[in-house]
Amino acid sequence: MGGEMEKRTAEQERKEKRMLKVRGLSKTYEGNQVLEQIDLEIGKGEFVVVMGQSGCGKSTLLYCISGMDSPTSGQVVFDGKELAGLSEREMESLRLKRMGFIFQKTNFLKNLSIMDNIVFPAFQNAERGRREIVQEAEALMQRLGIAETAKHDIRSVSGGQLQRAAICRAMINHPAVLFGDEPTGALNSSATREVMDILNRINREGTTVLLVTHDAKVAARADRVIYLEDGRKKAELELGKYEKSMRQEREEELKAWLEGMGF
Template sequence: MSKVILGENIEKFFGEGKEKTKVLDNITVSVEEGEFVSVMGPSGSGKSTLLFALGGIDRVDKGRIVFDGNELSAGKEKKLSDIRRTGMGFVFQQPTMLKNLNLLDNIILPAVRQDRGRIEQITKRALELMRQAGIEELAKRDITQVSGGQLQRAGICRALINKPKIVFGDEPTGALNSKSAETIMELFTEINQEGTAVMLVTHDARVAACSERVLFLCDGKVVSELRLSKYKEKDMKRRMEQVTGQMRVLGI
């Protein structure tokens, strides 16, 4: 199995002068093709910064990031933008949608911007993704006419519209109730099983327990790694015990 993304010896600083703080401290991390990885750690440990760095949203100060053979740390912004749009998907805690577009139009927007000539095929794919996410009947609804969980599912559909190799999620269930969060994780698990790599930042042990591997960060460093792939997917009790046990050891 080959690496879909590699961050090697990456460092990231915030602030200047005496206020300068190292947020990522010589981290090396990778995600294999089709792998499901979660990132956990206390607030301020660098979880989201790591995610944004690997996704090419934030530039790193040292080290290199390679995605699908392209070195992001050396790329120009136009190239980075194209790579993010076509090769990656992003899901955030609060989905950012355009208020003047309905759910379907918000989902197809990234793909239509890339190729207006394929709008029929793009729409067909979007409706199939919405069907898979259980929101196909909401296609023509405004974003103010759906629940938070439904909006998040639409955000995942949008992240998948260009068939990315990896989907990044920053606390994608953080603003949802337990039932909606469970539905979202079922969807992430399903798309991962179809071959898309997934990397999620989370505080929730239930979310992390769905992944194959959990990285624990503290003060900008990976301090522990937990492999859950040896446990059956349905054995959530054992998976949860492993995650919560490691959280207790690290004081998270």
């Protein structure tokens, strides 16, 4: 085999492993530049966290990457598809089938039970029958330890239970990428730990995870941390060199790094 062939294979391989590619992403709101020339690549199965001071553009970046908002310029390629090239319908379908979302305000439908909220995206997707969907939701709730809340009204469960229900809902259509904006923001430290254990497990099983967080303990769980400052990517920290179980080493390195960023 010639060298050129080998090179092409390596390039192909990199492409196949790539889940997300962001190139020169900028976003302006009413003349106010919120994101400036962001470049970012995320591999399949990676766990990446975005940090930075309040107002630096973290949520905006997440919205632009996940098609909830559109960049003013630049490119977002999700699993080989350039988002700007998709019709509204294609975008909606991609979001429903390939992306899962966990936000701090979980936007549950108030008049539905926890179970009905969880199965809702699967009914919208309409690829499986009711029975199969409900069974899957039950299995997810079981795994996340909230089986007993199925029939509950969303106002009668704890913050931690609601957050776990949000993860069930985000996972019901087996997304390729799970996005979270401060998914543990409303939780105490033990509930945060539980939710992060669950996210680590989901990630280990192959789902790519991209989270925004203020919490260094949460970020210490990731393979890589991106630091934004005034809408620009200032630095990246690799934590993948540590085993996931090396919590203390991860946290210490991350905290020192964040201090250096002025966080």
